[in-house]
Amino acid sequence: MLHNTDPLVSLSGAGIQRDGNWLVRGVNLAIVPGEIVTLIGPNGSGKSTTAKIALGLLKPDEGRAARRDGLVVGYVPQKVLIDWTLPLSVDRFMRLTGRPGSHDVEAAMQATGVAHLGRAEVRTLSGGEFQRVLLARAMARRPDLLVLDEPVQGVDFSGEIALYDLIGQIRDDLGCGIMMISHDLHVVMAATDRVICLNGHVCCEGSPKTVASSEEYRRLFGSRATATLAVYQHQHDHTHLPDGRVRHADGTITDHCHPDDGHHDHAAYDPVRTEGDDVR
Amino acid sequence: MFDDFFTRALVAGIGVALVAGPLGCFIVWRRLAYFGDTLSHAALLGVAMAFLLEVDITLSVFVVSALVSVALLLLQQRASLSSDALLGLLAHSALALGLVVLAFMTWIRMDLMGFLFGDILAVSHRDLAVIWGGGTIVIVVLAMVWQPLFAATVNPDMAEAEGMNPDRANFVFMLLMATVIAISMKIVGVLLITAMLIIPVATARTFASGPEQMAGLAALIGVLSVVSGLFASLEWDTPSGPTIVVAAMALFILSLTPIASLVTRRRGEPATLGEGRTLQ
Numbered sequence: 001m002l003h004n005t006d007p008l009v010s011l012s013g014a015g016i017q018r019d020g021n022w023l024v025r026g027v028n029l030a031i032v033p034g035e036i037v038t039l040i041g042p043n044g045s046g047k048s049t050t051a052k053i054a055l056g057l058l059k060p061d062e063g064r065a066a067r068r069d070g071l072v073v074g075y076v077p078q079k080v081l082i083d084w085t086l087p088l089s090v091d092r093f094m095r096l097t098g099r100p101g102s103h104d105v106e107a108a109m110q111a112t113g114v115a116h117l118g119r120a121e122v123r124t125l126s127g128g129e130f131q132r133v134l135l136a137r138a139m140a141r142r143p144d145l146l147v148l149d150e151p152v153q154g155v156d157f158s159g160e161i162a163l164y165d166l167i168g169q170i171r172d173d174l175g176c177g178i179m180m181i182s183h184d185l186h187v188v189m190a191a192t193d194r195v196i197c198l199n200g201h202v203c204c205e206g207s208p209k210t211v212a213s214s215e216e217y218r219r220l221f222g223s224r225a226t227a228t229l230a231v232y233q234h235q236h237d238h239t240h241l242p243d244g245r246v247r248h249a250d251g252t253i254t255d256h257c258h259p260d261d262g263h264h265d266h267a268a269y270d271p272v273r274t275e276g277d278d279v280r
Numbered sequence: 281m282f283d284d285f286f287t288r289a290l291v292a293g294i295g296v297a298l299v300a301g302p303l304g305c306f307i308v309w310r311r312l313a314y315f316g317d318t319l320s321h322a323a324l325l326g327v328a329m330a331f332l333l334e335v336d337i338t339l340s341v342f343v344v345s346a347l348v349s350v351a352l353l354l355l356q357q358r359a360s361l362s363s364d365a366l367l368g369l370l371a372h373s374a375l376a377l378g379l380v381v382l383a384f385m386t387w388i389r390m391d392l393m394g395f396l397f398g399d400i401l402a403v404s405h406r407d408l409a410v411i412w413g414g415g416t417i418v419i420v421v422l423a424m425v426w427q428p429l430f431a432a433t434v435n436p437d438m439a440e441a442e443g444m445n446p447d448r449a450n451f452v453f454m455l456l457m458a459t460v461i462a463i464s465m466k467i468v469g470v471l472l473i474t475a476m477l478i479i480p481v482a483t484a485r486t487f488a489s490g491p492e493q494m495a496g497l498a499a500l501i502g503v504l505s506v507v508s509g510l511f512a513s514l515e516w517d518t519p520s521g522p523t524i525v526v527a528a529m530a531l532f533i534l535s536l537t538p539i540a541s542l543v544t545r546r547r548g549e550p551a552t553l554g555e556g557r558t559l560q
Contacts, residue, residue, distance in 0.1 A: 055441040075441040082434065086309050087488045097431045097442040121489075141442065 005032050008071055008145045008177045009054045013063030016049050023049045025062065026201050031145065031177040036167070038188045038208075039181045040232065041198035047181045048078055050198060051147050054179060071145055074138030078149040078181070080130075082122050090125075090133055091118045100140040108140035109133075111166060127154030135163070139170055146170065148180045164189040164228045190230040197234055204235040285401055289510055292403040292411050293524065296464040296476065297502030299415040301484070302422055302495035303460055304477035304502075306453060308485070309433050313478055314364060315352070318371035319461050320473040322348040325378035326462070327395050327470075331388050332381060338410055338462045345458035348374060353454075398469035398521030400510070407466055414463040418456050425452045430491060468521040479528040480505060486535045505531055 007030035015025035024046030031037050031054075039047045052058040053065050055075060082088055094105045109115040112132040117125065125133060131151060138146055148167070152160040168191035171178055182188055188195055188208050197203045208230035237249040247253045307316050326341030333340070348370055355366050382392070391399070422429075425448075431439035432446035439446050461473055468476055480502035481494070488494030509524030516523075534540065 052437070055437075057437055057440055073442050075438050077435060077437050080435050080438070083309055083311070085485055086434070087485065087490055087494055088434070089490060092490055093434075096434060097427075097439055097444055147441070 006068065007032050007066075009065070009067045009179075011050070011053055011060070011063065011065045014050075014053050014060040014065050015062035016046075016053065016058055017061045022200065024053075024198065024200055027053070027063070027198075028202065029054075029196060031179055033144065033177050034171060034175050035193045036171055036178045036180065036189070036191055037194045037196060038192040039179065039196050039198055040183075040185055040188065041203070042185070043183070045199040047198055048149055051149055051179060051181055055147055068144070072141060072143045074141045074143030074146045074176075076131075076134045076138050076146075076148045076151055078153070080134065084123060086123075088122045089118070090114065090120050090122055093122050093133065094137050094140055096137065098141055100142070104142060105136075105140045108136040111139070111169070112136040113162075128156070128159050131155055131163070135166070139174075142174055143176050146174075146176050146178045148178065150181050150183055152182070161228045164191070167191070168228075185234075186231055187229050188232050190228055192230065195232045197232075197236075199240055203238070206232070206235060208232045285403070286510070286514065288403045288405070288408060289400045289520065290507065292408055293400060293467055293506035293510060294503050295408075295411040295415045296460075296467045297480070297506045298499045299418050299460055300464065300476045301480050301497075301499030301502045303418065303456060304481040305484075305491070305495045305498055306429065306433060307457075307474075307477050308481045309491075313474060314367045314371075316457065316461075316474040316477050318352070318367045318374075319345045319348060319457055320465075320470045321371040322374035322378075323461050323465050323470045323473070324395060325374040325381070327465075328378040328381035328385075331385055331390070338414075338465075341465055342458050342462035344374070345461050346455055349454040349458060394469070395465065396469050396471050397519055398465070398467050398472065400467045400520045400524075403466065411463050411467075414459055418459050421452065422456055425449045426492075429453055468524060472521050472525050475525040475528065476502060476505075479525065479532055483528070483532045483535045486540055501531055502528070 010030035011027050014027045016023045027046075027050055029037065029050075039050060041047050049058065053060050054067075055073060056065065056067060059065075090109075091105075094100070094109070100108075106115070109118065112135050114129060114132050114136055117129060117133065122130070122133070131154060135148070135151060138148075151167070152163050155163060167178065167180065167189065170176070171191065180189070180192070185197075190208065192208050194205060195208055196205045209232070239247045241247055241253070245253050245255055304316075307313055322344050323341045326344035327337055329335075329344060330337040330340035352366060352370060355361075355370075356363060361369070382388070382390070394402070428439060428444040428446065428449040429452070431442075431444055432449050436446045460477070461470075464473055464476065481498040483501045484494050484497035488497050505528035506524050509527035510520060512518065512527060513520040513523035
């Protein structure tokens with residue numbers, strides 16, 4: 001197990017430009033072993049793009065991305081379509097990109113609750129089953145870094161809680177770093193060490209607030225879920241307008257929002273100036 | 281034993297079918313049927329270039345097919361046309377160019393029909409050596425790139441993120457395609473090569489429960505098509521290339537009938553080679 005604190009992957013000022021538009025820009029992040037980082041943000045905010053920079057699938061047009069040598073990656077993409085012409089059983093799918101030991105494969109399938117599906121055709125799985133198979137496949141590689149792009153999509157609420165519990169368990173067992181993408185802007189996995197809110201750039205980041213002690217959330221989520229879920233309180237000093245422009249705390253409006261445009265400081269936020277400073 | 285022209289035809293046809301099956305699987309899985317067509321149309325330009333430059337026909341067809349593949353890759357990255365429009369453009373431009381170049385060389389008396397529809401009964405000892413030599417190379421190389429190529433077929437991002445090199449696998453695959461077209465042109469002709477790549481694979485899909493098994497089944501079904509097609513063409517005095525394709529089509533239709541369900545009823549068990557045989 002890796003327990004040193006050298007980052008597995010780090011982005012510094014990374015940005016991707018397509019047809020003159022910046023999909024994301026100025027992203028700084030690093031993931032160390034055993035750390036869970038959750039990326040949140042609205043649709044089209046560059047969450048998947050950021051994950052792809054971290055994975056080395058996209059070369060940043062600006063800034064740098066560095067991965068540790070010999071890094072073993074497990075990746076659960078947002079969408080995996082299996083063509084109907086492809087006969088593919090779950091067992092074969094588990095060995096798609098490597099030759100994991102049969103013990104690891106078995107353990108991963110047990111942990112995700114898909115052990116009985118080994119001979120099933122991947123195409124015939126339900127959305128929730130397929131998500132768990134994807135997770136089992138990534139997990140069986142015993143990765144140093146696990147990247148999960150919306151792993152709970154198509155999974156119902158109790159399944160979501162179970163998957164979050166499992167992801168926390170994987171981190172504890174493998175000691176790997178986890179980058180997780182979630183579409184939920186406010187409710188994140190409680191085991192998350194750090195939340196990064198993206199919208200073309202890093203809007204804010206911080207730790208989620210556990211809600212297990214709150215009676216209100218207990219009523220809303222149910223007692224089991226409150227231990228797994230946490231609420232993230234955003235600390236934005238600017239507002240994204242519908243046309244893509246940005247209004248800053250001082251009332252000025254700019255076309256974009258960059259760390260260097262002088263209206264705000266992304267690196268550190270001032271809790272005195274913002275409301276709801278009970279984050280962390 | 282290869283002195284008899286019919287024996288040579290059988291051995292040549294079987295060699296082509298054994299290579300076309302596994303490679304054809306990727307054509308079908310990746311929805312590249314039209315790409316196969318484009319390369320085979322371009323083969324006629326290869327024939328014309330061979331006469332013009334007085335080089336070996338097989339070599340010339342291979343080079344032209346490979347160049348067309350590269351041209352397609354480059355055009356896809358730059359042009360604003362869709363892939364199918366680009367393929368149509370390349371296929372028919374190459375075919376027309378080939379025919380025009382041939383027409384200019386008035387001193388050459390050649391059997392155009394032989395190139396369009398194949399001339400399997402005129403297979404020489406040298407052709408046999410080219411088919412089995414080239415075919416062996418294709419199968420060995422395909423086996424070497426099988427895992428990354430297959431992983432990239434299922435999901436390129438996942439394959440690349442987890443340390444494979446889909447671009448290299450794709451490039452090797454294109455070269456293999458060009459090789460198969462070059463060595464099989466004599467057997468079924470440029471207009472029918474795609475049929476040998478696709479029809480046995482379509483038949484194999486009904487019975488296969490895994491990718492590797494589908495590749496093997498496709499090869500066997502291709503062999504069956506060649507053998508039955510050749511005997512039929514001998515019996516009824518029909519052109520051999522088209523008769524082989526008709527035989528492949530007949531097997532495909534059989535696979536859709538209730539006869540095939542005798543084989544597929546045992547679902548869940550991996551289909552064995554024996555099940556392929558019950559197809560008759």
